Amino acid sequence: MRRPIVLVPACSHQIGSHPYYAAQNKYVDAVVVGARCQPLLVPPLGDNTDVDALLAMADGLMLTGAASNLHARYYGQDLLDPSLPLDPARDATTLPLIRAAVDKGVPLFAICRGFQEVNVALGGTLHQAVHEVAGMLDHRENKRESLEQQYAEAHRVMLEKGGRLHYILDGESEIQVNSLHGQGIDQLAPGLLVEARSDDGLVEAYAVANSPGFTLAVQWHPEWRVADNPVSMKLFSAFGLACRVHRDRIP
Numbered sequence: 001m002r003r004p005i006v007l008v009p010a011c012s013h014q015i016g017s018h019p020y021y022a023a024q025n026k027y028v029d030a031v032v033v034g035a036r037c038q039p040l041l042v043p044p045l046g047d048n049t050d051v052d053a054l055l056a057m058a059d060g061l062m063l064t065g066a067a068s069n070l071h072a073r074y075y076g077q078d079l080l081d082p083s084l085p086l087d088p089a090r091d092a093t094t095l096p097l098i099r100a101a102v103d104k105g106v107p108l109f110a111i112c113r114g115f116q117e118v119n120v121a122l123g124g125t126l127h128q129a130v131h132e133v134a135g136m137l138d139h140r141e142n143k144r145e146s147l148e149q150q151y152a153e154a155h156r157v158m159l160e161k162g163g164r165l166h167y168i169l170d171g172e173s174e175i176q177v178n179s180l181h182g183q184g185i186d187q188l189a190p191g192l193l194v195e196a197r198s199d200d201g202l203v204e205a206y207a208v209a210n211s212p213g214f215t216l217a218v219q220w221h222p223e224w225r226v227a228d229n230p231v232s233m234k235l236f237s238a239f240g241l242a243c244r245v246h247r248d249r250i251p
Contacts, residue, residue: 003038004059004243006031009097010041011066012089027064027111030223034236035060035109037243046092051100060107060214060243063094063114065221069183070113072128075120080128084182095121105212107242109235112181115217119206124189129182130202137200139219141180151224154179157196157204164207164216165195168238175231177204177220184219214242 008028010021021043031039039062042054055061068087072079074095094114098121101108110118116126131138141150153176159166161173169175175196185203188194195216196205208215216239222232 002247003036004240004247005057006035006037006039006060006062006243007042007054007058007097008039008062008064009090009094010043011064011068012044012087023064026223026226027062030226030232030236031062034223034226034233035062035240035243036237037240042093042097044087044089044093046089049093049097051097054097055100055104055106058101058106059247060109060239061097061101062239063098063108063110063117063217064223065112065114065180066090068113069128070116070120070126072126075125077125077128091117098122102208102211102213102215105246107214107239107246108208108211108216109214109239110217111223112219112221115206115219116183116185118208118215118217119185119189119192122189122191122208124185124192125187127184127186130184131182135200136184136202137198139179139184139198139202140182141178150180151178151221153177155198157198157220159196159205160194163193163195165205168216168234169231170234172231177218178224179219180221181219213246214239 010023013020013022028039068085130136156174158174192206193209205218226232
């Protein structure tokens with residue numbers, strides 16, 4: 001039987017003189033190793049994306065992190081720092097894709113930028129600089145450190161008792177996570193349920209309350225060395241199981 005197909009929207013990159021569509025290996029590899037699914041990279045084509053065609057073949061959708069931020073106009077704000085990287089092609093591709101995937105019950109797993117994209121796609125807003133918000137921690141990584149240090153456990157998150165994440169992680173009340181983001185949830189979109197928070201109250205995970213399919217979004221990076229992290233493996237395994245159920249559904 002074929003592996004479930006998981007869509008992985010790519011980012012726009014300039015490499016040398018040429019533009020590229022690309023996704024980091026660690027996300028693609030996590031779909032293979034952790035979820036045991038077949039990743040399919042989706043170029044960020046904006047209005048030229050055939051969302052219906054993609055979702056007709058897809059058994060899951062995974063939204064990756066990225067160096068770029070979602071443009072603030074999508075949640076009614078001006079850019080706080082125009083020097084930070086943007087990816088308008090990805091914005092124009094993922095936001096409609098997210099809404100359609102949720103409507104169709106396609107399993108969805110969103111990470112970091114993807115976590116922020118889902119919230120905005122469904123009507124929520126973001127803090128553009130969490131570290132500048134009173135009472136909030138600085139959730140950014142130190143870019144002078146090695147990747148191993150940047151992706152090391154940085155703080156704990158507390159899981160909501162009885163939530164989907166609590167269930168997936170076998171009743172754990174808190175876990176340690178890495179932290180590599182400057183932006184974060186301000187207003188949670190209608191219909192989203194908080195699954196975990198950090199000590200400063202920032203939402204670190206949520207699910208779509210009434211979605212007919214698996215929907216989970218996390219602010220940290222479970223894809224990093226996924227096979228070495230039992231928590232990450234449980235998350236990707238649960239996503240992979242949902243993709244298999246979707247693949248095997250009766251039309």
